[in-house]
Amino acid sequence: MEIFSFKTRLFLEGEDILTFLVDNVKNLEEGDILVITSKICSLHQYRVAKLSQKEKIIKNESLYVLKTPWAFLTKLKKYGWCINAGIDESNANKNIILLPNDPDNLAKFLCVFLKKKFRLKKLGVVITDTKSLPLRQGTIGRAVGLFGFLPLKNYIGKKDLFGRKTRYTKSNIVDAIASSAVLLMGEGDESVPIVLIKNAPVFFTNKKVSSDLSIDPKNDIFRFVYAFSLLNQK
DSSP states (O other): OOOEEOOOOOOOOOOOOOHHHHHHOOOOTEEEEEEEHHHHHHHHOOOOOGGGGHHHHHHHHEEEEEEESSOOOEESSSOOEEEEGGOOTTTTTTEEEEOOHHHHHHHHHHHHHHHHTTTTTTTTEEEEEEEETTTOSSSSEEEEEEEESSEEEOOEEEEEEEEBBBBEEEHHHHHHHHHHHHHHHOOOOOOOOOEEEEEEOOOOOOOOOOOOOOOGGGGGGHHHHHHHHHHHOO
16 A cells, blocks of 8 residues: 655635645546545635634534533534544634534545546545544544445454454454544644545445444443443542
């Protein structure tokens, strides 16, 4: 797998994202995956607000809101749990930037356009954000929008090197790709909103897929860790 970054000028609020992509990505080939930061998608959609509106917007964007001493933990209306409804103050010029509207549909729109533009049959588009992991320092990339390939590789029922059948494992392909891209995008002044990935081990499809890989909390194996930790707090 090969990864290439595109350093660009500053993307402005309300700017046309199609023109921006074509200006910066001169060529795409069969089987490529184009990874785009959610920030420029949100700016394209005018998903910007005043900092003073942050708490109100967090509540409006979320189904559930848990207030903590550090931030709000929120269950979004479409895309799983995250911090502060995915609202970002970094690189926002004293404003806040929300997550894009319907990022899976936006990823499809961009993918269809780029496939036509470069005359391709197999192309993937991923829209990324960053997230914090429970009980783990630092942030990591995740996908909030996806089109063109399957997000998971299912190993259930398949044999390992020693003939043992896998019972539970599914490989999260799309978040692994998002994390690889976000490593190059950075979170400071890198100015790398676009990353190109070649020769990724994915299964391409034109069917509708979802980047939302959330599971019900009652099916999350880590719920036992949280319960144990609370019971044993001194």
